[in-house]
Amino acid sequence: MSEQKTALVTGANKGIGYEIVGQLLAKGLRVILTARNEVAGKKAASSFQGDVQFLPMDVSDDTSIEKAAQAYGERADALDVLINNAGIYPDENVDILTIPREQLVKTFQTNTFGPLSVTRAFLPFLKKSGGARVINISSGYGQIDGLSHKVPSYCLSKLALNGITIMLDQALRPQGIAVYVMCPGWVRTEMGGANASRSVEEGADTAVWLAIDGPQHLSGKFFRDRKVIAW
Helix, strand or coil: CCCCCEEEECCCCCHHHHHHHHHHHHCCCEEEEEECCHHHHHHHHHCCCCCEEEEECCCCCHHHHHHHHHHHHCCCCCCCEEEECCCCCCCCCCCCCCCCHHHHHHHHHHHCHHHHHHHHHHHHHHCCCCCCEEEEECCHHHCHHHCCCCCHHHHHHHHHHHHHHHHHHHHHHHHCCEEEEECCCCECCCCCCCCCCECHHHHHHHHHHHHHCCCHHHCCCEEECCEEECC
């Protein structure tokens, strides 16, 4: 019998991240659920049946990330799957002509620099797994033809995250680590709203598939509905 694999999911106390945790547990993985809100994170972790643990981490803060990686190292030696899900969508009542620089920076700190910093902090553990996988959660708003001037910081942060995925693939593929980026679609979550066209189960599906069955040779690609899509 193969050894149980471990996955870490950021921003997983609600929404797509929470659903990803549930689906990974159902597939038999051990899951580390992270959230910046400790109360919400512990509550979310305790709601699951299965091998799930909570780890506090604010992906916009390198000190918090480093502390989380240190704490993880006290529990385990290796990490098989990292899903960079944590994200914010703060673009109400602004557009590309009115958004303050500070808001652009804040969105990038979570949506773009967060996944990069988390991947680097947990890289020593990913290297100890045979065929580790990193999955970045992006958006159709990050596609070149999906950019909207009415959603400036979110679009630009996801566009840059797609670029980071390409660079991480270049850097980590030689080490046997696959890096993917995926769009969950418009999902009925707190972020997506009640009118969204997809269920949270549908939104989480491709990330879980990539975590377990994603083809290694398609590392560095952008996915939706288990298929490669254009940048």
